Amino acid sequence: MMYLLGKASLVMMASLLLPLAYCFYEGSPDGMVFLFVFLLMAASTAALHVEGKVNKRHLSIKDGVQFLLLFWWWLAFFGMLPFLGSGQLSLMAAIFEAVSALTTTGVTLLPVDAPFSMWLWRSVLAWLGGMAFLVMLVTILPHVNGCFGLTLAFRRGMSFSSMLKPMEHTSLQMIGVYSGLTLFSWLLYVLAGLPLMEALMASMLTVSTTGGKDAFDWFGVDGNPLPECAAAFTMLLVCGNILRYWRTFRRRDFRDYYGNYEIRIFLAMVLFFGGFMTWNLWYHGIYDFFSSLLHSFFHVLSFASTTGFATSQVGQWPDTTLFFLFLLAFVGGCMGSPTGGIKVIRFVVLFKLMGLEVRRTLHPHMVAHVIVGQNSVSQKIVERILSFFFLYVAAFFLFVLVLCLSGISMSEAVGMAIAGFTSLGTSLGLAGKTSFTEMPDIIKVMGCLFMVFARMEIFAVLLLIQLSFGEIRKRW
Amino acid sequence: MNFNLIAAVLSTMSLTAGAALAAPLFLAVYYREPVGSADFLLVMLICLIISYEFRLRGRKFNPETTVLNVREGIAITGLGWLMMSVLGMLPYLFSGYMTPLDCFVESVSGFSGTGATVIEDLEILPRSILLWRSLTAWIGGLGIIVIFMAILPQMGRGAMYMFRAESSGPTKDRQLPKIRDNAKALFLIYVAITSLCALVYMLCGMSWFSALNHALSTVATGGFSIYNDGIAVYDNPALEICMIFFMVISSGSFAMYVVAWRKGSQVIWQNTEFRTYLMLLAVATMLIVVDLWVEMGMGILEGLRYTAFHVASISSTTAFVTYDFDAWPGFSKGILLLLMFMGGCAGSTSGGLKISRMVLLVKLIQSVVWQKIHPQIVYRAKMNGRVIPDEVLISVARFFFAYMMVEILFAVVMLLDGIPLMEAVSMAVSTLGSIGPGFGLEGALSTYALLPPVSKAFACLVMFLGRLEIFTVIALFTPEFWSRRKGW
Numbered sequence: 001m002m003y004l005l006g007k008a009s010l011v012m013m014a015s016l017l018l019p020l021a022y023c024f025y026e027g028s029p030d031g032m033v034f035l036f037v038f039l040l041m042a043a044s045t046a047a048l049h050v051e052g053k054v055n056k057r058h059l060s061i062k063d064g065v066q067f068l069l070l071f072w073w074w075l076a077f078f079g080m081l082p083f084l085g086s087g088q089l090s091l092m093a094a095i096f097e098a099v100s101a102l103t104t105t106g107v108t109l110l111p112v113d114a115p116f117s118m119w120l121w122r123s124v125l126a127w128l129g130g131m132a133f134l135v136m137l138v139t140i141l142p143h144v145n146g147c148f149g150l151t152l153a154f155r156r157g158m159s160f161s162s163m164l165k166p167m168e169h170t171s172l173q174m175i176g177v178y179s180g181l182t183l184f185s186w187l188l189y190v191l192a193g194l195p196l197m198e199a200l201m202a203s204m205l206t207v208s209t210t211g212g213k214d215a216f217d218w219f220g221v222d223g224n225p226l227p228e229c230a231a232a233f234t235m236l237l238v239c240g241n242i243l244r245y246w247r248t249f250r251r252r253d254f255r256d257y258y259g260n261y262e263i264r265i266f267l268a269m270v271l272f273f274g275g276f277m278t279w280n281l282w283y284h285g286i287y288d289f290f291s292s293l294l295h296s297f298f299h300v301l302s303f304a305s306t307t308g309f310a311t312s313q314v315g316q317w318p319d320t321t322l323f324f325l326f327l328l329a330f331v332g333g334c335m336g337s338p339t340g341g342i343k344v345i346r347f348v349v350l351f352k353l354m355g356l357e358v359r360r361t362l363h364p365h366m367v368a369h370v371i372v373g374q375n376s377v378s379q380k381i382v383e384r385i386l387s388f389f390f391l392y393v394a395a396f397f398l399f400v401l402v403l404c405l406s407g408i409s410m411s412e413a414v415g416m417a418i419a420g421f422t423s424l425g426t427s428l429g430l431a432g433k434t435s436f437t438e439m440p441d442i443i444k445v446m447g448c449l450f451m452v453f454a455r456m457e458i459f460a461v462l463l464l465i466q467l468s469f470g471e472i473r474k475r476w
Numbered sequence: 477m478n479f480n481l482i483a484a485v486l487s488t489m490s491l492t493a494g495a496a497l498a499a500p501l502f503l504a505v506y507y508r509e510p511v512g513s514a515d516f517l518l519v520m521l522i523c524l525i526i527s528y529e530f531r532l533r534g535r536k537f538n539p540e541t542t543v544l545n546v547r548e549g550i551a552i553t554g555l556g557w558l559m560m561s562v563l564g565m566l567p568y569l570f571s572g573y574m575t576p577l578d579c580f581v582e583s584v585s586g587f588s589g590t591g592a593t594v595i596e597d598l599e600i601l602p603r604s605i606l607l608w609r610s611l612t613a614w615i616g617g618l619g620i621i622v623i624f625m626a627i628l629p630q631m632g633r634g635a636m637y638m639f640r641a642e643s644s645g646p647t648k649d650r651q652l653p654k655i656r657d658n659a660k661a662l663f664l665i666y667v668a669i670t671s672l673c674a675l676v677y678m679l680c681g682m683s684w685f686s687a688l689n690h691a692l693s694t695v696a697t698g699g700f701s702i703y704n705d706g707i708a709v710y711d712n713p714a715l716e717i718c719m720i721f722f723m724v725i726s727s728g729s730f731a732m733y734v735v736a737w738r739k740g741s742q743v744i745w746q747n748t749e750f751r752t753y754l755m756l757l758a759v760a761t762m763l764i765v766v767d768l769w770v771e772m773g774m775g776i777l778e779g780l781r782y783t784a785f786h787v788a789s790i791s792s793t794t795a796f797v798t799y800d801f802d803a804w805p806g807f808s809k810g811i812l813l814l815l816m817f818m819g820g821c822a823g824s825t826s827g828g829l830k831i832s833r834m835v836l837l838v839k840l841i842q843s844v845v846w847q848k849i850h851p852q853i854v855y856r857a858k859m860n861g862r863v864i865p866d867e868v869l870i871s872v873a874r875f876f877f878a879y880m881m882v883e884i885l886f887a888v889v890m891l892l893d894g895i896p897l898m899e900a901v902s903m904a905v906s907t908l909g910s911i912g913p914g915f916g917l918e919g920a921l922s923t924y925a926l927l928p929p930v931s932k933a934f935a936c937l938v939m940f941l942g943r944l945e946i947f948t949v950i951a952l953f954t955p956e957f958w959s960r961r962k963g964w
Binding site: 061319320322323324327350353354357358359360361362363364379382383384386387389390391393397400401404405407408409410411412413459462463466467470 | 546547550771805806807809810811813814837840841844845846848849866869870871873874876877878880881884887888891892896897898900947948950951954956957
């Protein structure tokens with residue numbers, strides 16, 4: 001586990017160089033903070049490498065679970081130091097900000113007038129977080145957490161082993177595609193008219209599906225629909241199965257990609273909801289037709305990809321559209337993307353199960369399987385997906401209750417909980433704007449916990465608890 | 477699909493409905509209500525006519541040789557409920573106080589045990605109508621089919637399918653070998669508890685009419701009151717305590733009471749589900765009392781009085797109200813919402829997802845976690861001392877998903893109809909769970925009166941779905957269901 005942490009720290013250290021360079025370029029005093037953090041990280045990474053010089057070729061479940069959960073806090077610690085050091089945020093707020101970025105949620109506590117380097121660091125953290133999630137998705141998560149429909153998204157020939165070498169191989173592929181997408185997005189944003197550094201920031205935030213407060217007024221500026229289009233297109237791409245892009249790219253076979261069941265359902269969903277919202281907004285007279293089209297699809301994609309960009313006028317939209325947007329966040333994108341939510345493929349299986357269930361009332365002794373694409377889904381996976389759904393809803397509701405403890409009303413709590421739990425991170429609430437800034441510190445900490453748990457598909461937490469109980473009992 | 481059989485059964489049911497109308501008729505005559513008497517007489521006549529028509533249709537039915545299959549069982553249950561709801565709305569319709577849609581909603585609300593009323597002013601209604609209202613709740617509480625089977629002669633093989641189609645809960649088991657004996661036992665316990673309840677209410681100071689109506693409504697966990705302000709009118713702590721007692725009793729499995737009657741009361745304490753339920757009530761009460769004290773400054777004793785009452789009321793899905801809990805802080809409302817969702821025990825008159833399902837879902841998660849850590853382990857879920865097969869666990873999880881989807885669908889329909897977000901969501905939860913009131917628009921006073929027509933109609937459908945546990949009703953809508961020839 002130390003070994004893996006060491007590698008992760010190394011990557012993060014490298015990413016510190018970007019804001020560091022920027023600070024020196026701009027001559028900002030925050031550069032000192034970044035330098036300090038850089039040196040600190042270098043020391044710890046070296047320590048980790050020495051400690052973690054391990055001959056293990058195999059990752060045990062215990063190691064895996066511990067890594068999954070501790071990883072975030074380790075990175076969050078270093079991630080929050082710049083925020084803290086520059087005096088922009090208090091301790092709790094800094095931790096929250098770091099965790100929020102790393103889990104690609106995107107709820108931000110930074111004041112609007114914070115220095116550019118802070119915003120930049122935030123987007124770097126977010127980008128790292130997205131990448132980390134993807135890497136974990138194909139390496140540790142399936143082995144440790146159990147395949148909650150994961151194997152459905154990847155064809156035969158993809159094996160998830162607990163060996164470290166093949167893990168490196170797949171993770172490099174993921175990183176490659178991810179970086180490629182980011183560069184492509186950067187290009188799009190530059191073409192849309194954003195200044196270079198801001199375009200970089202935007203692309204990092206979009207590709208990692210972090211999003212958050214639109215502090216630089218990129219979107220919703222009248223007369224310039226291009227950034228929104230760039231964002232929408234990027235988000236559409238990002239919702240797909242990232243690893244599949246690698247295969248498609250290598251084989252130059254685009255039809256193969258489209259043939260994937262999940263992505264088709266996702267596209268159908270986007271079209272349907274986008275279309276409905278376009279009609280609804282136009283019908284209620286909020287926008288004319290083309291604006292309606294633009295804003296609907298932008299927001300549908302923003303919420304479906306759990307990015308969470310929202311223009312300020314959305315608060316006035318009719319309740320139906322808001323409800324749909326938040327529902328979309330629950331669904332999320334395809335398996336294998338950095339989005340949050342429950343993922344499309346799981347819903348596909350669940351709905352097909354419902355069809356079977358209706359038939360089952362008439363034929364109680366029927367034996368039947370759900371078929372997705374060309375593969376039938378085994379009982380074990382069905383069981384996992386069903387239990388995951390329950391767990392997700394239950395944990396979500398728990399989160400709402402915890403938030404309510406701070407004294408806010410239930411509707412506000414639900415809005416904030418959705419934002420945190422599905423890694424949506426929008427500043428828009430169900431009942432108007434909500435803000436995590438005013439939450440008491442203990443709630444911020446709980447928020448962090450829930451964000452990490454949700455990202456790690458909740459089961460990791462249960463596993464850890466169960467394993468710990470086992471340890472305690474053994475020691476007795 | 478044996479239509480003769482269905483027709484014959486429905487005809488007998490219609491006759492039974494006519495018989496049930498005798499009570500309000502009697503009351504109408506006793507109180508010399510001209511409108512009421514004519515009203516109920518007319519409805520009884522209609523029941524007789526319908527019965528006759530169906531009997532003609534089902535002439536070829538021969539009880540000894542006919543076998544009831546799954547489909548017929550479901551059809552009878554579904555259509556029987558529909559028919560009763562329609563017949564049940566006629567008294568309201570003829571009395572002229574409500575629009576046709578409202579009458580139907582009131583009827584369905586009664587039979588499904590929801591208890592949400594569309595009537596704006598209860599106190600001007602004649603007594604016979606009020607009695608009928610409470611009767612619909614009472615009949616629907618235990619179940620039309622159960623009562624039917626208890627009173628009438630032997631059905632023949634396969635009556636089990638009807639029983640199963642109507643009863644609630646993940647495992648539909650029974651205590652006595654013969655279905656009819658089962659039904660009779662359940663019915664007797666039901667009548668006994670209701671009578672006791674009415675007696676106790678009278679002792680607490682209610683008038684006999686009031687006590688009867690409220691008892692009928694309590695044990696059925698429906699929630700109809702005969703006063704506009706509900707129970708708040710009384711402001712009688714002793715009464716509230718008695719109500720709490722009976723509401724909690726009514727949300728225990730009646731089948732469990734049948735067994736307890738024969739084997740002794742330790743059965744009740746050994747029942748995992750009921751124990752979990754009681755524990756949930758205790759924890760919820762504690763949490764809310766503390767929250768009310770901290771956030772609203774409500775004194776502990778006062779808080780306890782209101783909290784205990786509402787926790788019992790909501791989790792039993794009765795929904796009598798003594799305090800407008802819309803004013804309560806978010807945390808308390810959240811807990812109440814959770815209780816609404818979970819409901820009471822399986823095999824009771826309450827609605828909701830059912831406690832046994834929640835227990836099984838938690839056990840499902842546990843089994844998955846265990847299997848991950850110890851891949852060789854064989855995990856056996858146990859409840860009430862019996863092993864629950866994996867298949868049941870998975871079917872419970874499927875039901876959970878379906879339940880959530882229906883709620884979301886209903887919320888969307890209401891949103892499209894113009895109802896604000898939080899109201900739509902809470903109403904969806906409350907309707908499917910057969911509770912009645914919600915937060916916001918209808919407030920704690922449980923009236924659907926302000927809903928637009930489409931939502932009202934959809935609410936009826938959802939109330940059906942809630943009472944008959946979703947899949948039974950959906951099956952009725954598939955064309956495959958109705959085909960004459962049995963495919964497979």
